[in-house]
Amino acid sequence: MDIFVLLPRGLCSQVQELQMTTVVEENVHVFLADGNSDEIDEPIKELFADEDFARRHNLMSLNSINWSRILVQMAHYFFAYFQCAPPVDAAPLPVVEIIVPTGGGGNLTGW
Known part of the structure; x- marks a missing residue:
């Protein structure tokens, strides 16, 4: 399983940013993203809206848009x-x- 994290640039504390950007596991991928959490959710929603893509890549989300x-x-x-x-x-x-x-x-x- 690979984990992709979109970290809002400049909107987290230094401690939070260090917690997310210093992970050493090879399956964890952290990307800085411009925008707030709602703006960052938009491309994620688009990925899930493409049902073929989501099914082919076994997508699952643990962010605010998923129970x-x-x-x-x-x-x-x-x-x-x-x-x-x-x-x-x-x-x-x-x-x-x-x-x-x-x-x-x-x-x-x-x-």
């Missing part, structure tokens, strides 16, 4: 909960507050 992104984020929140909450056998389970320091509504919908 699978939200499902993956939900798994991260459950994982984080069980890493943070002390082991308990009684109900109710303890509350763990997760703060998402981003304006990305897609991330918050995973909660």
Whole structure:
């Protein structure tokens, strides 16, 4: 599986940019793209609109235009909960507050 990332030029923090541009796996390809996330989504939507191309290349998307992104984020929140909450056998389970320091509504919908 190859992973292609379109990174919006100048719209991520330096830490986020370093996280995405220093991946050493050969199957991960990161490209800087001009425009915001909505603008970057447009060429992706065009690829998926070409059903023959999408089927031939087994395309799948985990960005804001696909529900699978939200499902993956939900798994991260459950994982984080069980890493943070002390082991308990009684109900109710303890509350763990997760703060998402981003304006990305897609991330918050995973909660």
